[in-house]
Amino acid sequence: MIIDGLQCGHFDRAAFEALLAGDVGGVVNTCGFWEGAVESMDSIGRWRDLVRDNADIAEIALTARDITRISQSGKLAIIMGFQNANLFEGRIRFVEMFAELGVRVVQLTYNNQNELGGSCYEAEDSGLARFGKEVVREMNSAGILVDCSHVGDRTTLDAIKVSEKPIAVTHANAQSLFMHKRNKSDDVIRALKDTGGVIGCAAYRNITGDEYCASIEAWCTMVARTVDIAGIDSVAIGTDKSHNFTAPDYAWMRKGRWTRGEDYGASAAGKPLKAAPPEWFTKIEDIRVIPDGLRAVGFSEAEVAQITHGNWLRLYEATFKKS
Amino acid sequence: MIIDGLQCGHFDRAAFEALLAGDVGGVVNTCGFWEGAVESMDSIGRWRDLVRDNADIAEIALTARDITRISQSGKLAIIMGFQNANLFEGRIRFVEMFAELGVRVVQLTYNNQNELGGSCYEAEDSGLARFGKEVVREMNSAGILVDCSHVGDRTTLDAIKVSEKPIAVTHANAQSLFMHKRNKSDDVIRALKDTGGVIGCAAYRNITGDEYCASIEAWCTMVARTVDIAGIDSVAIGTDKSHNFTAPDYAWMRKGRWTRGEDYGASAAGKPLKAAPPEWFTKIEDIRVIPDGLRAVGFSEAEVAQITHGNWLRLYEATFKKS
Numbered sequence: 134m135i136i137d138g139l140q141c142g143h144f145d146r147a148a149f150e151a152l153l154a155g156d157v158g159g160v161v162n163t164c165g166f167w168e169g170a171v172e173s174m175d176s177i178g179r180w181r182d183l184v185r186d187n188a189d190i191a192e193i194a195l196t197a198r199d200i201t202r203i204s205q206s207g208k209l210a211i212i213m214g215f216q217n218a219n220l221f222e223g224r225i226r227f228v229e230m231f232a233e234l235g236v237r238v239v240q241l242t243y244n245n246q247n248e249l250g251g252s253c254y255e256a257e258d259s260g261l262a263r264f265g266k267e268v269v270r271e272m273n274s275a276g277i278l279v280d281c282s283h284v285g286d287r288t289t290l291d292a293i294k295v296s297e298k299p300i301a302v303t304h305a306n307a308q309s310l311f312m313h314k315r316n317k318s319d320d321v322i323r324a325l326k327d328t329g330g331v332i333g334c335a336a337y338r339n340i341t342g343d344e345y346c347a348s349i350e351a352w353c354t355m356v357a358r359t360v361d362i363a364g365i366d367s368v369a370i371g372t373d374k375s376h377n378f379t380a381p382d383y384a385w386m387r388k389g390r391w392t393r394g395e396d397y398g399a400s401a402a403g404k405p406l407k408a409a410p411p412e413w414f415t416k417i418e419d420i421r422v423i424p425d426g427l428r429a430v431g432f433s434e435a436e437v438a439q440i441t442h443g444n445w446l447r448l449y450e451a452t453f454k455k456s
Numbered sequence: 457m458i459i460d461g462l463q464c465g466h467f468d469r470a471a472f473e474a475l476l477a478g479d480v481g482g483v484v485n486t487c488g489f490w491e492g493a494v495e496s497m498d499s500i501g502r503w504r505d506l507v508r509d510n511a512d513i514a515e516i517a518l519t520a521r522d523i524t525r526i527s528q529s530g531k532l533a534i535i536m537g538f539q540n541a542n543l544f545e546g547r548i549r550f551v552e553m554f555a556e557l558g559v560r561v562v563q564l565t566y567n568n569q570n571e572l573g574g575s576c577y578e579a580e581d582s583g584l585a586r587f588g589k590e591v592v593r594e595m596n597s598a599g600i601l602v603d604c605s606h607v608g609d610r611t612t613l614d615a616i617k618v619s620e621k622p623i624a625v626t627h628a629n630a631q632s633l634f635m636h637k638r639n640k641s642d643d644v645i646r647a648l649k650d651t652g653g654v655i656g657c658a659a660y661r662n663i664t665g666d667e668y669c670a671s672i673e674a675w676c677t678m679v680a681r682t683v684d685i686a687g688i689d690s691v692a693i694g695t696d697k698s699h700n701f702t703a704p705d706y707a708w709m710r711k712g713r714w715t716r717g718e719d720y721g722a723s724a725a726g727k728p729l730k731a732a733p734p735e736w737f738t739k740i741e742d743i744r745v746i747p748d749g750l751r752a753v754g755f756s757e758a759e760v761a762q763i764t765h766g767n768w769l770r771l772y773e774a775t776f777k778k779s
Contacts, residue, residue: 167546169492169545219546222492223490223542223712223713223714224713224714225713225714225715225716226713226716245571245585245586245587246569246571246573246582246585246586246587247570247571248568248569248570248571248714250569251582254586255582255585255586256583256586257582257583257585258582259569259574259578259580259581259582260579260580262568262569262574262578262580263568263569263577263578263579263714263715264568264569264714264715267714267715267716267717389546390546390547390548390549391546391547391548391571391586391587391590392548392586392587392590393548393549393590394590
């Protein structure tokens with residue numbers, strides 16, 4: 134069974150079926166990038182309808198135990214996540230309300246600085262701001278996992294310190310393996326390790342690099358090297374796979390409403406909008422090759438289980454709202 | 457005639473009458489501190505009604521020329537301002553729309569970091585973030601004056617560099633005269649001077665200090681010392697006077713919705729919620745003593761005119777949307 138710590142895009146029944154065919158038992162979806170409170174409730178509503186319409190193969194998971202139960206019944210567990218804290222719209226009291234509505238993972242910033250802290254794409258990272266400190270502690274008590282994937286390194290280190298529970302980098306790689314603003318310094322990864330956090334290794338070409346995308350062996354070698362930095366208890370999978378994305382979706386994801394100019398996110402000028410998927414991961418269901426790939430680079434059965442789902446389940450158990 | 461670059465609170469007819477009795481011809485009000493786009497439109501709507509209901513003594517000014525005309529007709533010119541950029545809710549395209557609705561002054565941040573930049577009350581100031589750069593240029597072309605009063609020094613210096621038009625610090629003093637986070641370094645004040653910007657000297661005790669509040673002579677001495685730093689073309693008045701504020705207003709102003717804890721803004725634990733007004737400025741209409749106070753500390757008639765209204769009018773002419 135695989136838990137994918139981060140996917141995005143327009144999910145549909147075909148996507149659910151492909152994920153199940155790929156032996157994915159649970160996936161954190163992306164309910165929003167830039168959306169405010171009401172738009173985020175709209176998105177949660179659409180997700181509830183989508184899952185209700187496909188109740189024979191999918192169910193929203195609220196706890197780690199839910200994920201195991203749903204997966205064991207042959208269905209896909211959907212864990213509702215957001216890649217930005219803008220759903221809270223500056224209101225500390227909205228954190229527990231969105232937790233009650235089923236949100237379980239929230240990234241502190243997306244690609245731009247906000248009132249919580251700095252993003253990896255800003256020239257300067259302020260560290261965790263006053264509201265960011267409040268929100269991290271509130272997420273701890275409300276039962277939402279803190280995600281720092283697109284967050285700046287300084288803010289991420291602050292969040293690790295301020296958080297009373299372990300945090301996640303749901304979808305990023307190590308900068309020491311592939312240098313990119315979106316990837317994390319070894320300092321951040323070691324701080325995750327020291328506090329029980331988890332990094333989900335990404336399979337998005339722009340932040341993984343051609344070398345590690347070339348084959349499943351190459352990608353699993355990257356995972357093994359990440360384990361060398363983070364330890365076996367702190368490495369998992371967060372592919373960043375997107376479903377049914379077209380040019381307007383990339384424009385929305387990168388530019389939102391904050392600029393009339395160009396912004397390329399993890400991509401760059403002159404590159405195609407959609408990065409080619411890794412050679413081993415052209416279809417969603419190809420994700421099923423990961424466990425054998427991990428075995429082939431030398432991981433034991435117990436280690437494969439940790440990387441593919443055990444570490445996420447442990448972290449979710451430690452951080453998700455009970456009930 | 458006096459133009460006050462910043463006041464706040466719940467204005468009413470009595471406040472308008474008191475301002476006119478104080479020889480105030482124009483005032484930048486505070487339409488919002490924390491409010492989002494729709495709430496800000498609500499506030500603009502309430503202001504329009506208030507001014508319409510008192511059309512015999514007040515009128516909304518859209519240009520510098522409006523201010524002169526309205527004032528010369530014996531009425532009070534209301535210039536609509538916001539102490540935070542949250543009215544834009546992260547949308548670059550909202551800047552010109554709020555300009556069309558009559559907004560003429562917007563502070564980039566209030567007391568907390570936001571997606572534009574850093575605040576004077578945050579431990580670290582990131583400087584102007586990516587969205588902040590976009591918004592400053594958009595405010596330039598849309599005709600809204602950039603205000604950096606509560607903004608961090610680094611972000612203020614960035615805004616001065618990025619802005620194609622002069623900017624304002626509508627209500628703050630020099631840190632070299634009274635040390636407070638809310639006041640500005642001489643570097644910031646000199647950068648304002650070099651670019652045609654203006655600082656409005658405040659008369660709010662928490663950021664002015666007891667010495668400069670003790671008498672009109674003392675406060676005008678502070679203004680004169682500010683002129684020593686900023687030059688005669690870059691100093692004006694921004695009292696920060698509040699109307700009809702009660703405890704819940706202070707709580708809203710300082711805590712908004714971002715914290716359940718305490719925050720004191722420019723005040724401090726153990727101090728009363730409302731700082732005592734300067735001895736010379738206990739009633740709104742007392743503001744009329746300023747011109748004579750400036751004369752008494754040695755300013756010429758031409759200099760008094762610059763400080764009391766001319767510098768604001770010049771800056772407004774340079775930055776406000778025409779018509």
